[in-house]
Amino acid sequence: MIDVDDQLRTRVDGVWALGDVNGCGAFTHTSWNDYEVIAANVLDGESRSGDDRIMTYAVFVDPPFARVGMSEEEVRRAGRDALIATMPMSRVGRARERGKTDGFMKALVDARTQRILGTVI
Numbered sequence: 453m454i455d456v457d458d459q460l461r462t463r464v465d466g467v468w469a470l471g472d473v474n475g476c477g478a479f480t481h482t483s484w485n486d487y488e489v490i491a492a493n494v495l496d497g498e499s500r501s502g503d504d505r506i507m508t509y510a511v512f513v514d515p516p517f518a519r520v521g522m523s524e525e526e527v528r529r530a531g532r533d534a535l536i537a538t539m540p541m542s543r544v545g546r547a548r549e550r551g552k553t554d555g556f557m558k559a560l561v562d563a564r565t566q567r568i569l570g571t572v573i
């Protein structure tokens with residue numbers, strides 16, 4: 453594991469570490485986002501931070517598993533007042549047509565602002 457700061461800089465000047473090797477995520481999408489953060493900062497003079505990213509991942513298992521934003525546990529731990537809706541895949545037309553009705557989709561929405569906090573599929 454290579455230690456990096458929030459902009460994914462190593463302790464060596466002019467050297468960045470992205471992907472699994474920096475321990476900031478172990479997913480294809482976090483590795484790609486590492487590249488976006490570094491490219492924006494190095495090539496475009498921005499000051500993006502890896503700490504600001506919204507957690508996003510997909511796990512290629514069967515049934516597949518994906519999440520963006522906060523989980524229900526994180527929402528509850530944060531004491532957020534949330535609206536939570538769950539829909540089983542058995543109610544999704546495309547899933548029924550493909551005979552892949554295991555699992556569900558869940559959306560978590562801030563009850564006050566109506567902003568989406570997280571979604572899991």
Ligand SMILES: Cc1cc2nc3c(=O)[nH]c(=O)nc-3n(C[C@H](O)[C@H](O)[C@H](O)COP(=O)(O)OP(=O)(O)OC[C@H]3O[C@@H](n4cnc5c(N)ncnc54)[C@H](O)[C@@H]3O)c2cc1C
Nearest residue numbers: 470471472473477478479480481482483509510511512513
């Ligand atoms: C079994 C398995 C299942 C996974 N499932 C998922 C999943 O469902 N969803 C998901 O998002 N992620 C999954 N991952 C994780 C995902 O593959 C990694 O997070 C992602 O590939 C990390 O990208 P990376 O560029 O950091 O490293 P890598 O993709 O590992 O790329 C590193 C590259 O560097 C090369 N390399 C190593 N040493 C040297 C060297 N000395 N010189 C030159 N080249 C070198 C390697 O050959 C390799 O090509 C899975 C990983 C594994 C092992």
